[in-house]
Amino acid sequence: MTEVSQRAREENVSLVRFLYADHGGIIRGKAAAAARLAERIESGIGHTRAMMAMSMMDELQPVEGMGPIGEVRIKPDPNTFVTLPYAFGAAAMLADQVNPDGTPWDGCARTFLKQAIADLAAEGYELQASFEPEFTLGRREGAELIPVDESLCYSATGFHLAHDYIIDLVAALNKQGLEVEHYYPELGHGQQEVPVRHATALRAADNHVLLRETVRAVAIRQGLWASFAPKPLPDQAGNGAHLHASLWAGGSNAFIDPSGQFGMSRLGYRFLAGVLAHLPGLVALTCGSVNSYRRLAPSMWAGAFGCWGPDNREAAVRLCSPIGAAGSVNLELKPSDSTGNPYLALGGFIYAGIDGIRRSLDPGEPLLVDPATLSSSERTRLSVVRLPASLSEALDALEADSLLMSALGPLRSTAYLAVKRSEAAHFAEKDAAYECFHHWMKF
Incomplete structure (x- = not known):
């Protein structure tokens, strides 16, 4: 103090x-x-x-x-x-x-993540994580968000048009101790991606809150508007906040086993299996808004099917290839965006993984194709399930998931379901323009 x-x-x-x-x-x-x-x-x-x-x-x-x-x-x-x-x-x-x-x-979201971290520590592990956020940069004109550019994905033109804003943003993030890893203009008009370095779980969630605040604040001070809404513009690519995570013990990445399939350890596969087992309910926490489910659809690179695969960007969980060192082996959860409370999202992710470890779950065989290209019978044979297509469906799955409900606790789970069901009911009576406006304004 x-x-x-x-x-x-x-x-x-x-x-x-x-x-x-x-x-x-x-x-x-x-x-x-x-x-x-x-x-x-x-x-x-x-x-x-x-x-x-x-x-x-x-x-x-x-x-x-x-x-x-x-x-x-x-x-x-x-x-x-x-x-x-x-x-x-x-x-x-x-x-x-x-x-x-x-x-x-027991109504505090940050406390929930602390509890999850403590339970993971009791198993002997620490989680390192980072969110990989995308956002749309534009100008607010009444009820419309006008993107700053219509450039192509990763194009040099996109770099030029957002340069002044991005340089100020990177400086502001670095001054707060958020180490920017890289930056690029993404697929959607005005869409940007600025991930920061991974950290321990609590710090990763804290960092995401600070990043959200900084992105919006720097934009406002330049006469711009920045939105993390999953689908601020219905006809453009959605904004995700992919969650990258790995378990560590004794200063080493516990997901690594050079002799394991794709270089991942048995522990890693058990954690992965737990995430997959609870994913239908978990997405109610990681994709926390009505607007989320405009993004979470097949062939959107959002991970709309409950399956996993090495560098499969249409699978819900991607096993990432090492970048530069074996220590970088990690899992990427694709059905995740910035409308989810990061403390609840990350805490739920940890509890799902712990369950996989404790029950020695098996994630099944990897999927090496886009699941949307499979027939329904092929998906059934491979146990590839379509994740909830709406917030209401996700909330039903969460309420039916006894492990996640127990971890959240009576007060927190009751409040979360009540808040989210009210939002689902509110937007059910409105059109797409109303929904998108209120989400890009608030996120």
Whole structure:
């Protein structure tokens, strides 16, 4: 606390934002005045429990224990303190929501990921992860998002047209300790991809929140708009946030076995099998919006079928070839986007993988073709299942998944289902233009 307070003074910080991700996938928070920062780090900022029952449309859902009675504290993690290079006088910390006595609150998403990390540690492993986010850069004109370009995928023209924005963005990310790995203009009009270096699971989720905030903020300050919505433009390629992950033990990648199939260990295949076993319900957490399922469709390179394969970008789980070193062997979960709460998404992913390890599950044979090219009988024979085609279907699968529901706990699972079912009902009565507008505005 002392170090953070001193940094705030030295860096002329007036307000420090305490940020969290809600069940609707929206980044929210409150800000503490720097003069009282030390005591606010200690006590947190008072907050109504009801906010974790709020949908992306700011419609409060009737969830017992998340009404007008009762309080939590937004308690920041001092290890996450960053001065915001795009907002003079402001800094931020990622926060947990805790009970007034300081004990963990079972409605907090960040706490859920901490619990998953602890359970994985009990098995002897640590997860390294990173999200690989795509977003659409454009200009807001009323209810329309006009992309900054119509360039081709990976084209040099795309680099030129987004250059000034991207250079400012990379500088802002690096100043916050988010090491940019690479950048390129993607397939869709105005679509950009800027992944940052992998980290331990909690830091990876924190990084994704900071990245989302930075991408949007730098755009606003340049008179632009940036959206992580899965399908902000219905006729363009969707924005994913592919999840890359591997297990580590004793400083080594536990997914590696040079003698194993495709160089992956038996442990890696068991973890993979657990993810596949729970994937229909898991996508309710990793693809957390109605708009997600416009992207999660066959032949969209989004992983719409529950299968795996080495470098198969149409499979839900891709076994990635090593890049530069064997230590880079990892799994890529393709049905994942930035409308999912990253703490819930990553926590659910870990619990699914743990289940595969504990039950010694087998993922079956790899798929070496696009699953959409197979006949329905071939897919049945190969146990290749179509993942949920709507948020409602995904929520039904989540509710039927006893392991994920138990891991989430009664309050968190009840609130999540209530919030997401309300969003599904809200958009069911609206057209595509209304849906896309509200998603590109809010994500």
